[in-house]
Amino acid sequence: MRRLAVTLVFIAAVVAVVILNGRAAGSAVPSAAASIRLHEVASVTGIDFVHQSPTLDPQVQHIAPHIAALGACVSVADVNNDGWADLYFTSSRFGAANALYLNQKDGKFRDVAGQAGVAALNRAGEGVSMAAVWGDYDNDGFEDLFVSKWGYQQLQRNLGNGTFADVTAEAGLRRWMNSNGAVWLDFDRDGLLDLYVTGYFRSDIDFWNLRSTRIMQHSWEFATNGGKNLLFKNLGQGRFQDVTDSLGVGSTRWTLAAAAADFNDDGWPDLYLANDYGPEELYLNREGKRFELARAGLQDDSKSGMAVTVGDVYNRGRHDVFVTNISEKGFLFQGNNLRVNFLKELDRFDEIASGVVADAGWAWGAQFGDLNNDGLLDLVVANGFISADSTRSYWYAMSKIAGAQGNIFEDARNWPAIGTASLSGFERSRVLMNRGADGFVDVAEESGVTDRLDGRAVAMADLFNRGVLDVIVANENARALIYRNADSARGHWVELKLVGSRSNRSAIGAEVTVEFGNVRQRQVVDGGSGFCSQNDRRLHFGLGTARPGRVLIRWPSGREQTLEGLQADELHVITEPA
């Protein structure tokens, strides 16, 4: 009898495993009453951009789809100061053109990259584009363009007449790197935008003339043999100086993305890095004189960071962080990280991701934004790595070397050939609606986001000046998508365009806290975030049923400003007091 009882409990435990597994995130698409509606309108708007991945040296041809599955980027800026957001997309193959889509203000866009001189950046000997960020580095009132490349980095100065000039060499930025991202920030608050460029592969690697195949990571969890990140101080007069070592921010982890914001609220912009094959890193800015690598609970949690986005998830007036990672059923559950900021109280972040937030598949770009104007920041995550032959997967082959000694897989020659196989391909994007204390719920299907392209960069902007955020997704080896926000704008909103005077003109790094109802939400003017992307620098606050209360602005110069009585449902242009 006792044995029978134990047997029954044993069977019940097995059944419990099956039931609980069935409830796992990602097992099924949960249903939810979505108040977010997005319609894909790229072709309607005239955006027909198709990204092309790079071709590489024949020595790594057997895993080229894996190495080269990067470079589909999008960044947003009002390039011609007409009050409408424009878009820049990068392609990554020699001869393929990047695209600069000017907003025609009538719901359509027009590619002017060729005339502007920012199309033909992908050339043999010069490298290919991997990311781009906009910032007015010379404070002339026009947004300039920095393009991260596998090859020579490029700085394009906006001449204000619809054309750009390549000023890379005279700026002191002509460096060969294998970079997948950059972020503008004014780390020393001198009113000039500085530049942090991330390194992924080592910078001595020329992917079209390989001298060695020992180019891969030496660890899947603690690799430090990536490209060195570089910090360039803006000296004025169009010149930059490499201050990486003296400031202490030359991480050689495989950094895929960076974001800058004042995470510890000390008035100085810090750097948060998402590193592939390693733990995330937070570099705290010590009054512009040096950066210190903070522990902050990050050092022991090593995953495969792909993107980093900053948002005040619970309207506490803090910058929380979302970092994307990899999950594949049966093989690997790294899980995305949602880190709630307790730096002031506890000197650390608390990682709270679970369910749909943690598991989005092989996640890439992500951005926070209040898509339904309910006062809570939602989250869009692009997913999927390599979509090729849907009947073949590279996961098993990769698993053979993933656990091995580092000196085996550091050599690309020892990797199994990927052939036509997919690797976490055909994954769907996620739209995670923030319900406050009730957590996030995945409403992608219900909201109309059904694509299964290999998403990379995600950016958000009010593309059509309607008071709602639209979503732009750049896909690897595929067309770009524009998700126009439709019928989501139930609540009030307020948008702020900041113009620096003592600060950099782009106001990048300005910290804005809007009080509404009984909460306050903090946002930072974006100098680059997500994965190889940049949101519009106009800040969008959804307010729900409330009206805007006090608005606190801390400009990059350090000056603080308080505004009251701002009208709801309007864009406000705020110039920094002299």
Added chain:
Amino acid sequence: MTSAPAPAEASARSVVASAIDPRYLIVFLITLVLVLGEARYGILGGYDRLATTLGISLITEVVLSWWLRGRVANLASAYITGISLALLTKPQANILWPFALGAFLAIASKYVLTYRGRHLWNPSNFAIALMVLVASDSVAILSHQWGNDLRINLVIWAFGLVIAWRAKVLHVTLAYVVCFIVLALMRNAIVGGPLLAELAPITGPMYQLFVFFMVTDPRTTVGTRRGRVIVVAIVALVEALIRVAGDFQLPLLRPFYVSPPILALAIVGPIAMLWDLRRTAGRPDSRTAKA
């Protein structure tokens, strides 16, 4: 993962080669793996995981042994199982239930899945195999969360080989390693590609746990030295077949690709035990325990 041998049996088989009981050598080795892995790599991913597997393994062992057999069993086996599951189980996000249910099922399997009083599966092997087969949406297995560092692995291999020798199971470990290498060469001849890619898995952390704790478990393998070598060779062969199926992308076997050695042992181990127990039934030196 190794079930500690019962004292009488251990004595009969002259397993104890010195004053130190081999089960405690195994306890030392798994503790060493735990300490090195956690100190160097934070391999656990949270002490709550270790507390869960260890706590439930020990409690289940105490309760079931007392309730079903009238005495509390030696807890070395439950300790090894608890630590093994904490190291090997890599679940989605921060869920704890795979650790809790895995630990219970591992220990309970020793009392439920038995034949002639002997359990058929290595407890950890059973639990991990079950999890990856029926709960792959929630559970993965230790793969690269070990830093891929040769130095740490050499420490484990050095201690492991010495302890396997002292515990008189070195022939099992070495037989498996030799078979794996030979079969890797054969697999490479079949599927092509870099040879090192086929040899690479055995340099990884999961194999350390497999060759020193799981495949050597004296409680769940056959009674003779020759038989153990044959069984472990068959395990390696089945693993190789799973791997070849993985290379050729046989959809039917996809659930097995995630952990070929664990699942090969889960298939071969109990069959070998059943065969051995039936073969020796009624003999004076019968391996059937008098539970």
